[in-house]
Amino acid sequence: MVEQAETVRDVVVVGGGAAGLSAALILARSRRRVTVLDAGAPRNAPAQAVHGLLALDGLSPLELLRRGRDEVTGYGGEIISAEVAEVSRKSLGFAVTTRDGAVLHAHRLLIATGLVDEMPDIAGLRQRWGRDVLHCPYCHGWEVRDHAIGVLATGPMSVHQALLFRQLSDDVRYFSGDQELSDQDRAKLDALDIPVIAGGVAGLEIVDDRLTGVRLDDDEVVPVETVAVAPRMVARAEVFAGIGITATQHPVGSFIAADETGRTSVPGVWAAGNATDLSAQVGAAAAGGARAAAHLNADLVAEDTDRAVARLTNEESLR
Template identity: 80%
Template sequence: MAEQAEIMRDVVVVGGGAAGLSAALTLARSRRRVTVVDAGAPRNASTEGVHGLLALDGLSPLELLRRGRDEVTRYGGEIISAEVSDVSCTSLGFAVMMRDGGVLHGRRLLIATGLVDELPEIPALRERWGRDVLHCPYCHGWEVRDRRIGVLATGPMSVHQALLFRQLSDDVRFFSNDHDLGDQNRAKLDALGIPVIPGGVSRLEIVDDRLTGVRLNDDRIVEVEALAVAPRMVARAEVFANIGIRPTPHPAGSFIAADSTGRTSVTGVWVAGNSVDLSAQVGAAAADGARAAAHINADLVAEDTDRAVARRSGAETVR
């Protein structure tokens, strides 16, 4: 990594998911020197397939990333497998430090680190995440259609989640998990025939490597074949604190605020994908990365042009 520090990149992309790779592809095709730093921990790694992605529906998430990396490097982009430990501002842009001691320098920085799903501490829940415990009806709903679906109350999005899954199955039940629903939410569930199961949840019942039910604190078991859980979604932003990037609280977690182009409040820093949009699916995250990359490239073009004009004006003055 020693020689990497001597190279000034146009853009350093932190995060090699759909948003980061899509941005890198756009930048590399614009003949920008771009490096993606990726820690290799994709959010959807436990999922069998990416769904709702036009022409690639059902493709393995890991295969999607492999193809994306190949496309980026084909156009001259660079991908480094490493974990970023800190980022600082320099006179020319940014220094990105890795835990292995390496340093990358870039004129612009794109944050595409995604988010972390904070799940309830219920035995067996995390192990089933992305399989028969899921959260997004658009990503996984078709795969559990017409099954017995439970929805676990975790916060303000849970009732809305139940209404969405009711579109996919006539057999949906809502586990209140000792949350207070309020009269309005209960009326919505009643109107759609979604029974509310009172009481706290103690664990999930797994038989032959499949979800069969939810055990309540009073030892009752309610049969389900899939369980929808709205996690708290938290933007991965810790390593950017030293340059002034801090997450903005949201009822569902936190995100990194930016304008419509992905430009943050910190000069030279953009953000794309789930870091800025908690609800973005893979296709939307990829599109967001491409859009941010186009604006970053335009910003670099403007800066390079201004420098060229200044140099030319200086040369003419000397003559």
């Protein structure tokens, strides 16, 4: 099928979370023809509220997205509920194919697909995720202040995580599992009165739909009210392999590499939010989307200007 210039969008944004919607808002306000493809699987859906977001602290994640969609469409942006199956390079830019077979063409692509939290294989962990199983002290730490908090050793950042949660509670316990503690890390935990509990973790103890403890392999139950865990954070990048976008591996997961403006190594492709910044909270993800959109729009303006100059030069040469 031949692409018609008038049917090609300026930008297709893949991902309808904070980063994608923020980018679309900036682009729509810049009078760009922008479409957001949203698969409807936000990372923070299990959480009851977004915290640490200035002026919107405590707002439901789903309500935040609803408001964002309304703002984008209010400026003429388009939002389509669809999952992307494939992205390919075309003469005028990119073709984005959805799972239901629709094809959208765009001059530029902005990836805001976020990431997937891969949880350790521990019974009950995934089911309690976003409730009393947490990972970010800045997102939900205040809500569990002074709780008995168990930190599960699941990766290279687990000791650091325990130190952060110790700021919020005097009762923090570190479940070392099969991970060896360095002398330096052990000294840090000891200095802050964080007991180290050895032995494998079999699962979480749930009573009346409430987390009451961590069950060890020997069936001992250590009482806790909250569990902190560091999941492996993996960028959703697979569908972009056809245009040369692949995930970069990191000790705690993977991400899509981009510069400070969001520009990737693939011409015409930008990335923003958790897909490119594993540590970004909602506010940072939204800011990243806005920043990438501004630079992306400037790139389009430069291209439009070059095209106009070439056209004028050509017309003058024919006179």
